[in-house]
Amino acid sequence: MDVTGGNGQPRPDENHPAEHPPAPETPNPEHDPERETEHESQPESRHDQGRPDRPGADDTDERTEHDRSLAHAGISRTDPPPKRPKEPGGGILMGRPFGVPVYVAPSWFLVAALITWVFGGQLDRVLPELGALRYLVSLFFAVVFYASVLVHELAHVIAALRFKLPVRRIQLQFFGGVSEIEKEAETPGREFVLAFVGPLLSLVLAGLFYLALKPVEPGTVPGVLLAGLMISNLIVAIFNLLPGLPLDGGRMLRAVVWKITGRPMTGTVAAAWVGRALAVSVLIGLPLLNQSGALGGDRDVSGMDTVTDALLAAILAAIIWTGAGNSLRMARLREHLPDLRARTLTRRAVPVQTDTPLSEGLRRANAAGARALVVVDADGTPLSLVREAAIVGIPEHRRPWVPVSELAQDLTDGMRVSAELTGEELLDTLRATPATEYLVVENTGEIYGVLSAADVERAFVKAMARPS
Secondary structure (H helix, E strand, O other): OEEEOOOOOOOOOOOOOOOOOOOOOOOOOOOOHHHHHHHHOOOOOOOOOOOOOOOOHHHHHHOOHHHOOHHHHOOOOOOOOOOOOOOOOOOEEEEOHHHOOEEEOHHHHHHHHHHHHHHHHHHHHHOHHHOOHHHHHHHHHHHHHHHHHHHHHHHHHHHHHHOOOOEEEEEEEOOEEEEEEOOOOOOHHHHHHHHHHHHHHHHHHHHHHHHHHOOOOOOOHHHHHHHHHHHHHHHHHHHHOOOOOOOHHHHHHHHHHHHHHOOHHHHHHHHHHHHHHHHHHHHHHHHHHHHHOOOOOOOOOOOHHHHHHHHHHHHHHHHHHHHHHHHHHHHHHHHHHHHOEHHHHOEOEEEEEOOOEHHHHHHHHHHHOOOEEEEEOOOOOEEEEEOHHHHHOOOHHHHHHOEHHHHEEEOOHHHEEEOOOEHHHHHHHHHHOOOOEEEEEOOOOOEEEEEEHHHHHHHHHHHHHOOO
16 A cells, blocks of 8 residues: 655644734835735736736735735744744654665554464464464564565555655555655556556565465464465455555556546545445445354354454554545645645845845835845845844844844755746755745746745645635
């Protein structure tokens, strides 16, 4: 099982502060709110013509209080700077095959203990002479079984890398593994192949364990282990081929519907709802099949086996149902990604030279209705960006004596982004070089403005709140 789109998107962060309240400031006759409102209501603006001095003017109906000038929005001394979201932990790092980190989640140890206990009970019936050693053999079975699950996930990873899709990580967890692929396949054919290679490799492993079992004497420890690994890999393959998201079979169904309709969103919706129906079927059908003996002989329907079956079915159904819901949310996310446009999210910026006092830079920004400062050299070439968080920490009485260069962050290649970036391409660019602000430039190299990572995150949350 693999998950496309993992944690490459911005998330709502409760640590982001509310909008900064306006600070008391001497009225500026050049900054008349009524004139500014009247100016913004004009049908054409310099921004509409692609000029770098009015970013965001074609999106005035969605402006909020944070679209005020830098001098008003950035000088509250009590508000902490926005915190960038932290990457979630993946458990214990086991290695990096093909450059992809493999983590073992804490829940795996619970599953390993459960497998050791259950398989140990079976060994006690088949090989009672083992005594307490049966649990050591059972633990070995649990480790090898999850190693085969890792091989299943590596098949997805190799296919993804072959299609030049970035893979964030592999995580071995409760009831299997997850390959977090950060982009979806470009075609339904690639999507089908990407999903099918996992179950295919599990079937191959089941066949290899079957061949290895042939020369082994039945009723021995190697015989029991090989038989158990053959059956478990066969179950993994069959289970993942079920046609419902988030299982591999669901992704294969999504690819087929995508190919027929030409719309990946339609394929996702169809496979997700089949996944939810599958979850209900597992919840009801698995205990009934076990009690009927269809999956393993006679059962004591009044004993502990009944409770275990119901619990196992409930856990599996919850995993499938939740995964199907997550797939729908990820599809909705991709549907709204085009709403994120660097051009409309960029703040207007004022160029200042390195020795300009902060107070003078803020005065110029206030007069121009800008919300960012770009430090340039004598030729107008951008050198660095004045960080909004740094401005917050400078008291007003010190601002005439602090040059803007002391509060600026040097520009790197990754901090220069094109004004034409949108959607997933924009997010990928920002994720490649984490920063709080980015210089947005036209294709000609002209300064367009400054893009704040916090503004992108707010726009993302707003877009996700809109109905599909």
